Amino acid sequence: MIGVGEEAPDFTLRDQDGEKVSLSDYRGRKVMLVFYPGDFSPVCGDQLSIYQEVKPDIAEKGVELVGISVDSFFAHKAFQEKLGIDTTLLSDFEPKGEVARAYGSYIDAPLGFANRTLVLVDEDGVVAWTYESPNPGEFPGANVIFDALS
Amino acid sequence: MNDLRSAAIPPVGPDDHVRGEGEEGVVVYADLGCPRCAAEWQRLREQPGRLVFRHFPVASKHPRSPALHAAAEAAGRQGLFFEMVDSLYADRGRVDDPHLWERVEQWGLDLGRFEADRRSDAVQTRVRGDFQSGIRAGVTSTPGVFSFPPG
Numbered sequence: 512m513i514g515v516g517e518e519a520p521d522f523t524l525r526d527q528d529g530e531k532v533s534l535s536d537y538r539g540r541k542v543m544l545v546f547y548p549g550d551f552s553p554v555c556g557d558q559l560s561i562y563q564e565v566k567p568d569i570a571e572k573g574v575e576l577v578g579i580s581v582d583s584f585f586a587h588k589a590f591q592e593k594l595g596i597d598t599t600l601l602s603d604f605e606p607k608g609e610v611a612r613a614y615g616s617y618i619d620a621p622l623g624f625a626n627r628t629l630v631l632v633d634e635d636g637v638v639a640w641t642y643e644s645p646n647p648g649e650f651p652g653a654n655v656i657f658d659a660l661s
Numbered sequence: 662m663n664d665l666r667s668a669a670i671p672p673v674g675p676d677d678h679v680r681g682e683g684e685e686g687v688v689v690y691a692d693l694g695c696p697r698c699a700a701e702w703q704r705l706r707e708q709p710g711r712l713v714f715r716h717f718p719v720a721s722k723h724p725r726s727p728a729l730h731a732a733a734e735a736a737g738r739q740g741l742f743f744e745m746v747d748s749l750y751a752d753r754g755r756v757d758d759p760h761l762w763e764r765v766e767q768w769g770l771d772l773g774r775f776e777a778d779r780r781s782d783a784v785q786t787r788v789r790g791d792f793q794s795g796i797r798a799g800v801t802s803t804p805g806v807f808s809f810p811p812g
Contacts, residue, residue, distance in 0.1 A: 557802040563721040565796060568663050595721040652799035657665040 512615040512628065512643050519632040520613040524579070524601040527587035532577075532601055534632065541574045541639075542632050543656060546616040546625040548647045550582045550590035550600075558627070558650040563596040565653045572660045574631070577601060581608050581624050618647065627651070631659055668797040670715075670807050676787075678714045678742050686711030690795035690805035693730055694723025698804045699750040705806075706747070714746060716791035717803055725756055728779075730788045732761050735778035739770045 513519070523533040534542070547558060562569070562576060569576055578600040582590070587600035603610045603625070611617040611625035618626050627644035629651060640659045642651050670688055673679065677688075689705060691698040691714060705712055716734070718726035729749055736745035748764055749756060755763075765775045778784055795805055 557719075557722075560719050560722040561796075561801060564719060564792070565665060568665055571662055595724065650801055652801045653796050654665060654667040654799050657797075658667050661666050 512641055513613075513630065513638055515638050515640060517638050519630065519636050519638050520610070521636070522610045522613070524603055524610060525584045526602070527584055527591050527600045529584050532599065535636065537575060537577075537632070538636055539634050541572075541634060543569070543574050543576050544614070544630040544632065545576060545578045545598075546611055546614065546628045546630070547578060547580050547650070548622075548624040548627065549580050550586045551593070559596050559598060560594055561653055562656070563594070563598060565657075566598065569656065569660070572657075574660060575599075579603050579610060579625065581611070616643075622647070629656065629659075663793060665793060665796050667799065668794075670798040671794050673711070673713050673809065678737060678746075680706075680712045680714075680743050681710055683710040684810070685709075686713060686809055688713040688715060688807045688809060690715050690717035690791070690798075690800045690803065690807075692717050692719050692723055692726050692803040693733060693746065693749050694718065694726035694756075695803045696753070697802075699753055701804050701806075702746070702750045705804075711809075714743070715795060716788040717795045717800060717805065718788065718792065719803065727788070728758075729756055731779040731784050732775075734784045734787055735775045735781075736765070736768075736770065738778050738784075739774065741768055741770065744768065 521534045523531050526532045576598050578598050581603050583604050584602040608617045614630055616625045616628040626647050627650045629642040631640040633639040716730045718730045720727050733745045736742055765772050
């Protein structure tokens with residue numbers, strides 16, 4: 512897992528609408544990267560749904576929430592619509608999991624997806640805080656995010 | 662600005678919706694639109710001890726939930742909170758407004774008062790307060806069940 516104080520690796524991934532999004536686009540703002548295993552898996556649905564309910568409170572603290580998984584951006588679009596969420600979802604699709612690997616969040620074969628991890632990147636593009644779930648089946652409650660932001 | 666940092670669930674108090682008696686029991690953060698909660702509710706109802714219901718609507722996932730929680734709270738203001746919860750979980754296909762009104766009329770409640778209460782700031786505040794306490798306690802899916810006394 513990437514360490515606090517390290518420079519957050521820049522990346523360019525496509526969002527749910529197929530638009531390219533780079534981490535450096537967020538320079539000057541705080542961004543919480545939410546790595547998760549995959550769209551439509553049962554626990555992921557609850558995680559992003561719960562965060563959606565408190566997204567205004569997160570935004571009030573000047574933080575953008577961005578989800579990242581290895582799914583295609585087509586899947587991200589369908590997932591957003593199914594869940595009724597508007598969190599930006601980025602596709603770490605090709606090379607598969609390259610961004611998750613750069614942040615130390617990738618779980619290799621046979622799983623082949625990101626563990627549930629949170630990375631807070633500050634306005635200068637530096638890692639300010641991280642959280643790593645003990646396993647992909649558990650996700651951090653929204654309270655963990657607010658503890659980090661306080 | 663809401664304080665949503667980690668905190669233990671608030672102790673069971675006089676404002677809580679409590680069914681049953683005893684020193685032990687469970688606090689359930691439940692979503693009235695959630696099928697898992699509906700299934701689990703049938704089991705929880707039969708357990709001994711106190712059963713405490715706290716509102717945890719996940720609106721993005723179940724868009725009808727906020728209205729159902731407001732309806733339950735409004736029915737509660739006329740003394741029939743758990744009747745409404747039981748009914749909404751038991752009959753999940755009949756949760757539109759006409760179905761709510763039908764229940765209210767069958768139970769002999771004041772429909773005008775029910776309608777005003779479920780749209781009131783007081784009810785919204787109550788539901789939101791429960792929800793936020795669940796967030797602070799780390800509820801990550803529904804139902805979120807906490808035993809008391811702890812451990």
